Amino acid sequence: MNTKIELGAIWPDMPRFQEGIRRAPDRGYTLDNEKTVTALKNALRYLPAELHEKAAPEFLEELRTRGRIYAYRWRPEGDLKAKPIDEYKGKCLAGKAFQVMIDNNLSFDVALYPYELVTYGETGQVAQNWLQYRLIKKYLEELTEEQTLVVESGHPLGLFPSRPDAPRVIITNAMMVGMFDNLHDWHEAMQLGVANYGQMTAGGWMYIGPQGIVHGTFNTILNAGRMKLGVPEDGDLRGHIFVSSGLGGMSGAQPKAAEIAGAAAIIAEVDESRIKTRMDQGWVSARTENIEEAFSLAQKAMDERKPLSIAYHGNVVDLLEYAVAHNKKIELLSDQTSCHAVYEGGYCPVGLTFEQRTELLHNDPARFHQLVDESLRRHFEAIKALVARGTYFFDYGNSFMKAIYDAGVKEISRNGVDEKDGFIWPSYVEDIMGPMLFDYGYGPFRWVCLSGKHEDLIKTDKAAMECIDPNRRGQDRDNYNWIRDAEKNALVVGTQARILYQDAMGRLKIALRFNEMVRNGEVGPIMLGRDHHDVSGTDSPFRETSNIKDGSNVMADMAVQCFAGNCARGMSLVALHNGGGVGIGKAINGGFGMVCDGSQRVDEILKKAMLWDVMGGVARRSWARNENAMSTVREWNETQGVNGFVITEPNIADEDLIRGLL
Numbered sequence: 324m325n326t327k328i329e330l331g332a333i334w335p336d337m338p339r340f341q342e343g344i345r346r347a348p349d350r351g352y353t354l355d356n357e358k359t360v361t362a363l364k365n366a367l368r369y370l371p372a373e374l375h376e377k378a379a380p381e382f383l384e385e386l387r388t389r390g391r392i393y394a395y396r397w398r399p400e401g402d403l404k405a406k407p408i409d410e411y412k413g414k415c416l417a418g419k420a421f422q423v424m425i426d427n428n429l430s431f432d433v434a435l436y437p438y439e440l441v442t443y444g445e446t447g448q449v450a451q452n453w454l455q456y457r458l459i460k461k462y463l464e465e466l467t468e469e470q471t472l473v474v475e476s477g478h479p480l481g482l483f484p485s486r487p488d489a490p491r492v493i494i495t496n497a498m499m500v501g502m503f504d505n506l507h508d509w510h511e512a513m514q515l516g517v518a519n520y521g522q523m524t525a526g527g528w529m530y531i532g533p534q535g536i537v538h539g540t541f542n543t544i545l546n547a548g549r550m551k552l553g554v555p556e557d558g559d560l561r562g563h564i565f566v567s568s569g570l571g572g573m574s575g576a577q578p579k580a581a582e583i584a585g586a587a588a589i590i591a592e593v594d595e596s597r598i599k600t601r602m603d604q605g606w607v608s609a610r611t612e613n614i615e616e617a618f619s620l621a622q623k624a625m626d627e628r629k630p631l632s633i634a635y636h637g638n639v640v641d642l643l644e645y646a647v648a649h650n651k652k653i654e655l656l657s658d659q660t661s662c663h664a665v666y667e668g669g670y671c672p673v674g675l676t677f678e679q680r681t682e683l684l685h686n687d688p689a690r691f692h693q694l695v696d697e698s699l700r701r702h703f704e705a706i707k708a709l710v711a712r713g714t715y716f717f718d719y720g721n722s723f724m725k726a727i728y729d730a731g732v733k734e735i736s737r738n739g740v741d742e743k744d745g746f747i748w749p750s751y752v753e754d755i756m757g758p759m760l761f762d763y764g765y766g767p768f769r770w771v772c773l774s775g776k777h778e779d780l781i782k783t784d785k786a787a788m789e790c791i792d793p794n795r796r797g798q799d800r801d802n803y804n805w806i807r808d809a810e811k812n813a814l815v816v817g818t819q820a821r822i823l824y825q826d827a828m829g830r831l832k833i834a835l836r837f838n839e840m841v842r843n844g845e846v847g848p849i850m851l852g853r854d855h856h857d858v859s860g861t862d863s864p865f866r867e868t869s870n871i872k873d874g875s876n877v878m879a880d881m882a883v884q885c886f887a888g889n890c891a892r893g894m895s896l897v898a899l900h901n902g903g904g905v906g907i908g909k910a911i912n913g914g915f916g917m918v919c920d921g922s923q924r925v926d927e928i929l930k931k932a933m934l935w936d937v938m939g940g941v942a943r944r945s946w947a948r949n950e951n952a953m954s955t956v957r958e959w960n961e962t963q964g965v966n967g968f969v970i971t972e973p974n975i976a977d978e979d980l981i982r983g984l985l
């Protein structure tokens with residue numbers, strides 16, 4: 324038994340930075356001398372004293388030039404592509420399984436900035452630095468069924484005595500105390516090396532490449548078409564156009580989802596390398612630097628009723644201003660630049676190339692800030708003009724409208740004064756995902772075949788399809804079609820993983836079926852999980868909970884309870900984060916990972932935890948008087964109440980009665 328787990332006195336060679344691999348921009352060094360001393364002492368805690376003299380100047384240089392300490396020297400050389408689970412060392416299956424998940428989050432194919440441990444969403448990191456990565460790996464190799472590894476903002480606090488039915492890993496990221504929960508204090512804490520921005524599945528080790536978001540994006544734009552363009556229930560988006568921006572981690576799902584839904588899509592992207600990545604993967608079909616050509620290619624596809632995704636290499640503001648000036652038709656419009664971090668490089672101001680943006684951010688952050696604000700104001704004006712002509716614009720959960728508000732456009736707030744009542748245009752959750760999916764319990768269930776075998780994935784696709792009754796609801800038919808066509812749509816990037824929207828019972832049924840398949844030796848072990856962007860996992864007033872209208876959208880009880888309930892019921896991994904998607908202070912989100920080893924023990928955990936994980940959120944949505952959630956809970960109480968699963972239902976007051984009193 325090891326009594327101490329540590330990095331030891333190794334001094335690795337500085338790894339090579341491979342050409343063509345994207346690098347994160349400078350995050351901005353702002354610490355004074357006193358705090359710089361603290362930051363360096365903090366990083367050196369991971370190393371024995373004999374290495375401090377050599378390591379300290381290197382860390383200082385990283386802090387000054389990159390705005391944080393990554394400890395690049397401790398990054399293993401080359402690509403960290405996930406291997407089959409059997410090739411990892413470990414004393415329990417979960418310990419090996421999480422190494423698969425972490426490496427996948429950091430591999431060249433999957434990660435946005437692999438050298439900076441950023442998986443997606445401009446700033447979403449697995450851990451803060453490579454010292455933490457190495458130490459986490461060591462702990463996972465030692466972890467047993469009688470222990471729980473605690474990870475706080477990327478720092479492995481240690482292995483603590485536990486039991487087989489408890490989580491093997493508990494993760495929290497950037498859980499700042501209320502009065503310090505703001506961008507200024509976050510930026511300082513990040514430089515000090517005490518806070519990690521985990522986004523959702525980056526710091527929760529559950530990212531499965533852009534496929535994870537393709538299904539949600541497909542659901543969103545298809546349902547937007549049904550709602551706003553009169554697309555019939557059994558129809559698709561052939562002959563219609565969708566315009567947006569971003570071909571990054573999540574935004575890169577847009578062209579693929581649009582094609583699967585049948586649309587013509589133009590996606591603006593300033594970074595040539597991201598266009599190349601998506602084209603190499605076959606996720607984008609055409610590219611151009613010419614706006615007129617982008618629109619004429621889209622028109623031709625619409626005329627021929629063929630799906631086509633086009634990457635426009637340039638700034639989205641230029642694209643939209645052109646559409647306004649030349650009266651180009653845009654039916655569905657959104658934006659997926661990284662507005663949760665506009666001033667950290669997530670949003671490229673119009674007039675700057677991507678390279679100029681990176682340079683300016685480093686050399687003159689104040690000027691960069693000013694240009695971002697100017698660009699956002701122009702962006703707003705262009706969208707306003709298009710909406711006036713009939714375009715349906717929706718915010719894609721990237722804090723876009725909040726960023727415009729922060730850039731000084733008060734007009735974008737619903738009450739014209741502050742952001743408390745939301746904004747003038749809907750968020751995709753408010754109009755589409757919330758009422759049509761989350762309120763019923765449908766959310767982004769996912770799994771990873773840990774064997775790394777593609778044949779396992781095909782078997783699980785088939786098994787999942789057999790669990791769905793396509794005639795139950797429209798949503799079930801969409802999900803059935805999705806999984807039926809998943810293999811044909813070649814969605815896998817990284818590990819052999821699948822996303823499939825399901826409700827509470829659907830998820831449980833599939834989970835139990837998979838565990839049975841593992842038990843029977845039909846497939847290797849499977850990791851179950853979900854995006855944190857789900858029914859219960861996230862409290863975020865501008866996004867996941869934007870269709871909560873009883874005033875509780877400012878509360879984060881649901882996300883915290885979801886996390887705690889999953890811990891109590893024994894999910895293998897539980898995670899809780901500050902800020903995912905929309906940025907620090909604007910959301911609390913959590914997720915889980917569950918390793919199916921084929922045991923009866925796992926069956927028992929699944930029966931309790933999978934249902935809690937979804938129904939906790941449906942219950943809260945019902946209590947907020949959301950109609951579809953109320954009917955789901957009513958049906959639930961009628962069918963599941965006998966099993967001791969009873970949910971409080973709201974009584975509905977007569978609004979006229981109350982108004983009459985005022």
Ligand SMILES: NC(=O)c1ccc[n+]([C@@H]2O[C@H](COP(=O)([O-])OP(=O)(O)OC[C@H]3O[C@@H](n4cnc5c(N)ncnc54)[C@H](O)[C@@H]3O)[C@@H](O)[C@H]2O)c1
Binds near residue numbers: 445640722
């Ligand atoms: N897809 C979803 O369902 C979903 C859900 C929630 C949140 N989001 C949010 O969407 C945003 C994007 O996520 P991501 O992982 O793709 O981030 P990302 O940073 O990987 O990608 C954003 C892309 O936008 C490009 N870009 C920035 N400014 C631009 C401009 N003015 N014109 C054209 N391109 C520009 C960047 O070069 C980058 O490639 C984030 O804020 C994320 O939180 C997405």
